[in-house]
Amino acid sequence: MSIWPVLKDEELSPRAAAVFADIKAVRKTDFINNFWRVLASDPALLARTWDSLKQVMAPGALDPQVKEMLYVAVSIANGCEYCIRSHTAAARxxxxxxxxxxxxxxxxxxxxxxxxxxxxLQVPVDEAFLPDPKTD
Amino acid sequence: MSIWPVLKDEELSPRAAAVFADIKAVRKTDFINNFWRVLASDPALLARTWDSLKQVMAPGALDPQVKEMLYVAVSIANGCEYCIRSHTAAARxxxxxxxxxxxxxxxxxxxxxxxxxxxxLQVPVDEAFLPDPKTD
Amino acid sequence: MSIWPVLKDEELSPRAAAVFADIKAVRKTDFINNFWRVLASDPALLARTWDSLKQVMAPGALDPQVKEMLYVAVSIANGCEYCIRSHTAAARxxxxxxxxxxxxxxxxxxxxxxxxxxxxLQVPVDEAFLPDPKTD
Amino acid sequence: MSIWPVLKDEELSPRAAAVFADIKAVRKTDFINNFWRVLASDPALLARTWDSLKQVMAPGALDPQVKEMLYVAVSIANGCEYCIRSHTAAARxxxxxxxxxxxxxxxxxxxxxxxxxxxxLQVPVDEAFLPDPKTD
Amino acid sequence: MSIWPVLKDEELSPRAAAVFADIKAVRKTDFINNFWRVLASDPALLARTWDSLKQVMAPGALDPQVKEMLYVAVSIANGCEYCIRSHTAAARxxxxxxxxxxxxxxxxxxxxxxxxxxxxLQVPVDEAFLPDPKTD
Amino acid sequence: MSIWPVLKDEELSPRAAAVFADIKAVRKTDFINNFWRVLASDPALLARTWDSLKQVMAPGALDPQVKEMLYVAVSIANGCEYCIRSHTAAARxxxxxxxxxxxxxxxxxxxxxxxxxxxxLQVPVDEAFLPDPKTD
Incomplete structure (x- = not known):
């Protein structure tokens, strides 16, 4: 039981429906997971979050599998069960x-x-790990 | 100024000196960074930590660069400046x-x-992200 | 199933019962939520925690709704489901x-x-954000 | 000494310079704080971060001062000195x-x-704090 | 450079001065560390925090040294340098x-x-670690 | 439902079975809790983790009960339900x-x-809490 309801397709506002259509197109699947269905109650939050995620997880200098593994690692450190499960599935x-x-x-x-x-122990940073001040 | 001193080579106990020799051999360098020099005041802690790190960061199913990047990501999430700087340097x-x-x-x-x-929002985990209970 | 039981009214020590009476008086309700019912096993902890909370959440320079929203924000950052749900309800x-x-x-x-x-990125703090040392 | 340099205006790429121009226009000031000057080494990261922040902090259902106070609260919980200092200054x-x-x-x-x-204590969530399952 | 100034004895309000007098009496020392000198700008916050700390750290079912060590452990997990240093000193x-x-x-x-x-890994809690529901 | 299955004794690899035998011998019990049964899918991770835990929790300068209480405190700060429940049981x-x-x-x-x-408040560390630089 989430704080906001898990919206079904027929309950979406037009703006949320448009975001869902883009998620399906980019991910090449009809499956929309609960994270987006809950965010859909606030279409502006949904749209901005998806737009950012799409840019961040797109192919780039890092391999998509590596990006998902970094996502899992951060989600473990932050203690988010939903994120651990969904991104472990994505990484697999x-x-x-x-x-x-x-x-x-x-x-x-x-x-x-x-x-x-x-x-x-409040270990002091080694000089060798600091950027060269001449070039900073 | 760390909680324990940054030990110089001539201040090491024989057990700590042996760990430093192994670090130098495994890493193929004479540079020992402050993390180990501070841990050296407790040779048992030093030896166990190095032994674990050596195993975890050894070549395996993941690329060594990917392992260092995961280390950086977790260190950022945990807010450890020393670790961010030292592992960013290692990843580079x-x-x-x-x-x-x-x-x-x-x-x-x-x-x-x-x-x-x-x-x-306390988003509920999708069935699709849960392991198949029949095989669990 | 909590670590300590969720005490019913008839299971309270006199000191815990007195705290519950104060909670009801201050909040103008007969509802005592589980947080207090679990703390009630340690009346000193219960009394001190309620006393602090009563002072902190009382009307002051900040609007009570703003205080509850700050509480929700911190509870999310700290990953406490109970606190997220109870303070979201309170803020509403x-x-x-x-x-x-x-x-x-x-x-x-x-x-x-x-x-x-x-x-x-270890961004250095801008001079403009530091207090004036002359007045510090 | 940050991981990436604090770029001066004359060191910016055209894309970063355009983001800086928008920051100055939106904030009605010529002051660009170090956070943006460090991010500027990765213009895509700079542009996306500024674009999100601009949307999130714009006037809306919450008072701008309240938004800054929420920002400070979360930054304290996450332990980010830079963010505590810059957003405390902004809230003031x-x-x-x-x-x-x-x-x-x-x-x-x-x-x-x-x-x-x-x-x-692993306090169980009260029924009263859960959404009504009939409407979820 | 703290967000609020480190107040000197002659800059204290009467209420803050009274709290400092109690700290000196309880701790049997004339030394007041910076944490209290910074909190002193908000005498209500200072008084409530000291009152709580005095109760929590008083002799009880746990040894005072053990309490200080628990304080250090939590301060490390929360990443608070000031608290690590001051409570490590206190534990020593x-x-x-x-x-x-x-x-x-x-x-x-x-x-x-x-x-x-x-x-x-989202390890499920063993039945053996859960309280007996019959007694809960 | 964990990410990896909770292995039964008859599903263990020989290396995992040897670790389980050592856990039983050291702890003088036949009970193996789920943490180890889930880790058992990766025998190298299981073996290294058990080996470290055995060393860290062995009798030493700190009382075993104090060590378990420190473990509980850190687990609360890190927000790990499994760890809170299992180490609270162990401390009891x-x-x-x-x-x-x-x-x-x-x-x-x-x-x-x-x-x-x-x-x-970014409280500055008191000189009194810093190590003597002459001896550092």
Whole structure:
């Protein structure tokens, strides 16, 4: 039971329906997941969010599967179950193997462990990791 | 000024010195960054952390550059400056371009935005994203 | 199933019952939500938490509806489902419209996105945003 | 020292310069803060981020000062110093008094405290806070 | 440079001065750290925060050193440098050894790692860890 | 329904079965909780995680009950339900009373509140809390 209802196709405003049509066209599927159906109660929020996501996840300098894995990693760190499940499914659909998921989880866990150690000890940044001030 | 001192080579216990020797051998460099020099005050913590990191970041099903980028993404989500700077440097050393860093940041930002929307609206997980209970 | 039981009125200690009476008087309702019923197993924790909340949420320089919206925003960022649901209900009871909720969510999402970008890039604070050292 | 340089006006690409011109026009000021000057190294990221922020922070159902205060609250919860300082400055410029900032901080602190109590005790959501399933 | 000034003794309002007098009496020291000097600009926030802290950190079912170590652990997880440094100092003053700090850090790191693994894999809670519904 | 299945004993690989045997021997119980049964799909991740946990939670400078309470506190701050429930059960099994749990929760809540106040006000660290640079 979400805060806003999970809208069915026949309950959409014209602006929300247009966004759904674009999601279907870009993703080449008729399946619209609940995230968009809940956002659809606020068409301006729906439209802006989809527009941004479409740009960010489009093919570019990074492989689409890598982008989905980064999305999963951040969603774990932020503790969002919906996002973990939906983007794990998306990453698998883009070719992520279970062995790759295992390594992703290992990196996320390890990074969280060393993040806390570095923060807890207030480790000073090495000069070697700072940009050259002459070029900044 | 860290909570524990940044130990110099001549201040190391024999156990910590042995870990440093392994870091240098595995990484093929004489440079030991401050994270390890601060951990060195607790040789057991140093040894276990390095042993885990060595296993997790070793070549496997994921590309080493991808692993470093996942590390950066999690470090941003966890808010650890030291880790962001050191692993951004490591990812660049493994070939990450500035265009790839830009896309990584875009995914981290976008994921954080949609994580909050899904959480704030308590979006229910789609059946399609759940594992098949028959095989679970 | 909570870690501590959801206490019924007849299960309360005298000290917890007195806190419940104050909650009912201040809120002008007989409804006591589960948060307080679970805290009631530790009357000192219950009493101190209610006392603080009563002071913080009382009318002051900020509108009560604005305070509830700030509460919702922080609860989303901290990932607390109970708090998101209870304070969204409270904000609606104090007049928050669905259009206002949509804008609240948009700000929470956008802030989370730019928070990660500023952190990921380690943007230096502008002089213009720092307090005047002469008056500090 | 940021991960990417703080670009000066004469170092901007034409696309970044166009975004800066729009920021100046919308904000009615010649001051461009470092966040945008650092993002400017990736004009696509700069343009999309500014475009979203402009929409989200525009006048709407919520008062602009309230939006800035929500931004500050989320930035505190996410631990972003840059964002806390820049949006506290923006909220003050839009009329936030120090008494209002004090109450904002009190709500953010209180919400974080009760968020942890509700999570730590795994308090079950009250039926009264759930949407009516008949209308969902 | 804090958002509010670090007030000197001669700049305090009478209400803030009274809180400082109580801090000195309870802690048996003349040293007032910056956290309270900054909060002093909002005497109501100062008074309520000190009153809560005094109750929470008072001797009780838990050892004062253990309370300070829990404070440090939470401050690391929340990423608050000021709080890590001040409560690490307080824990040392209450007898925490460097070996104990090392084990504290190891637990914080390990917990953060397994937290992410359990969240990333969405591990279902074992029946054995749930309260007995008959007694709830 | 977890992302990976909850493996039964007869579904384990030989390497995972060996880890389970060690868990049973160290913990002196035949009960293996779901966390390990889900990790078992990736025997390398299972083995490394158990090996680390065994070292971190072994008797040392800190009392085992204190270690479990630190684990609970961090799990609350990180928002991991599974971890909160399993380590609260473990802490109780090691002697944590309900009064001690109440104080633990009070410290976690209070620390989260003051963490946000210190971060929101950007309180500068007192000289007294910094290590002596001469010895660093």
């Amino acid at each position: 659909a883009k070719g992520m193997s279970e062995a790759q998921l295992g390594e992703l989880l290992a990196v996320v866990g390890m990074a969280s462990e060393t993040n806390r150690l570095a923060t807890g | 050393a493994k070939g990450m371009s500035e265009a790839q860093l830009g896309e990584l940041l875009a995914v981290v930002g976008m994921a954080s935005e949609t994580n909050r929307l899904a959480t704030g | 009871a104090k007049g928050m419209s669905e259009a206002q909720l949509g804008e609240l969510l948009a700000v929470v999402g956008m802030a989370s996105e730019t928070n990660r970008l500023a952190t990921g | 410029a839009k009329g936030m008094s120090e008494a209002q900032l004090g109450e904002l901080l009190a709500v953010v602190g209180m919400a974080s405290e009760t968020n942890r109590l509700a999570t730590g | 003053a209450k007898g925490m050894s460097e070996a104990q700090l090392g084990e504290l850090l190891a637990v914080v790191g390990m917990a953060s790692e397994t937290n992410r693994l359990a969240t990333g | 099994a090691k002697g944590m009373s309900e009064a001690q749990l109440g104080e633990l929760l009070a410290v976690v809540g209070m620390a989260s509140e003051t963490n946000r106040l210190a971060t929101g």
